[in-house]
Amino acid sequence: MRKIRIMEHISLDGVMQHEDSDGFAHGNWTNPYRTPAGLEAVVEAQGSHFDLLLGRRTYDAWADFWPKAGDYPVANSLNAATKYVATHRPDGLEWGPAESLGADTLAGIRALKATAGPDLIVWGSSTLTSVLLAQGLVDEVLLLVYPVLLGRGKRFFSDHVDPCELAFLSTQATSTGVLLNTYRYVGALQKTAG
Numbered sequence: 104m105r106k107i108r109i110m111e112h113i114s115l116d117g118v119m120q121h122e123d124s125d126g127f128a129h130g131n132w133t134n135p136y137r138t139p140a141g142l143e144a145v146v147e148a149q150g151s152h153f154d155l156l157l158g159r160r161t162y163d164a165w166a167d168f169w170p171k172a173g174d175y176p177v178a179n180s181l182n183a184a185t186k187y188v189a190t191h192r193p194d195g196l197e198w199g200p201a202e203s204l205g206a207d208t209l210a211g212i213r214a215l216k217a218t219a220g221p222d223l224i225v226w227g228s229s230t231l232t233s234v235l236l237a238q239g240l241v242d243e244v245l246l247l248v249y250p251v252l253l254g255r256g257k258r259f260f261s262d263h264v265d266p267c268e269l270a271f272l273s274t275q276a277t278s279t280g281v282l283l284n285t286y287r288y289v290g291a292l293q294k295t296a297g
Contacts (some may be wrong), residue, residue, distance in 0.1 A: 105216050106242040107156065109225045109232055110149065113259045114249055119229060120256035122164070129253055136249050141277040146176060148245055148283065152221045155181070156212070158228035159190040165227075166198035187215055187223065189231050212240060229257055233264050241288040244269060250280040266292035 112133050113119050122130050157165070165181070172178035186201040189212075193203035204211030212235070215223065225232060235241050246259070269286035276282055 105154075105218060105220050106222045107212075107216060107225065107235060107240055108222050108243040108245065109235070109241055110145070110245045110247070111226065111232070111259050112247045112249065114251045114253045114256075116252050116254065117258045117260050118253040118256035119227070119259040120253075129256065132251060132253065133247075133249055136251075136277070136279040136281050138277050138279055141247075141279070141281055141283075142177070144275055144277070144283055145247065146180075148285070149180070149224060150222060151180065153180070153224045154185040154187060154221055156187050156215075156223040156225045156228075156231070157189070158231040159188060159192065161227035162186060162188045162190070162196070162198070162201070170198055184224075187211075189228070209234070209238060216240060229259065232259065236267060236288075237265050239267075239288070239290060243272075244286045244288065246282075246284045246286075248282045248284060268292050 111119055112121070114132070120129075121133065169178055169181045182198075186196070186198065187204055188196060188201060189204050189208045190196075191206075196203065204215070208231075225235065268289040268291070270289050272285040272287055274282055274284045
C-alpha cells in the first residue's frame with residue numbers, strides 16, 4: 104500500500120497561494136527565504152523515488168514550468184515522476200508520464216493507494232488536499248512554514264476541512280526562519296471531556 108504525503112509551503116497564517124491572481128498580489132513570497140540548505144532538506148524529505156498526486160490546476164501550472172526548468176535534481180525528479188491527476192478533462196496531459204484518476208476521483212485515489220509503488224506526493228492542489236484530509240487518505244503532512252503573515256489568499260486549511268488530529272513527528276529550521284514541520288495523520292479530532 105502506498106503512502107500519501109502532503110508537502111506544502113505556507114505562511115504563518117496558512118496562506119499557500121503563490122501566483123498573482125484573484126486580487127492576490129504577493130506572488131513568489133517564498134523566494135527571499137529559500138536557501139540551498141532548505142532546498143536540500145525538502146529534496147531529502149521528498150525522497151528520490153516518488154509519484155505525484157495533483158489537482159488539474161497545479162498540474163497545468165507545473166506542466167508550464169518544470170519541463171523547461173533545466174537539468175537539476177528537483178526538476179529531474181518531478182519530471183520523471185508519474186503524475187496522477189484529478190481532472191474532469193483527461194485530455195491534454197502532455198507532461199508525462201501522466202494518468203487521469205478517472206471520473207470518480209476518490210475511487211481512483213483509493214485504488215491507487217492500495218497498489219504497490221512509491222509514495223504519492225501532493226504539492227499545491229488545495230481542493231484535492233481538503234478532500235484527502237476529509238476522507239482520511241493522508242498518511243503524512245510536511246508543512247514548510249515561512250515567517251510571514253499574508254492576511255489573504257488561498258489557504259491550506261480551508262473552512263471545508265473537517266477537524267482532524269495530526270501527531271507531531273519532527274521539525275527542522277533553516278537559517279532564514281523557515282520551519283519544516285512533519286506530522287502523521289491520526290484521524291478525526293476527538294472531543295475532550297471538560
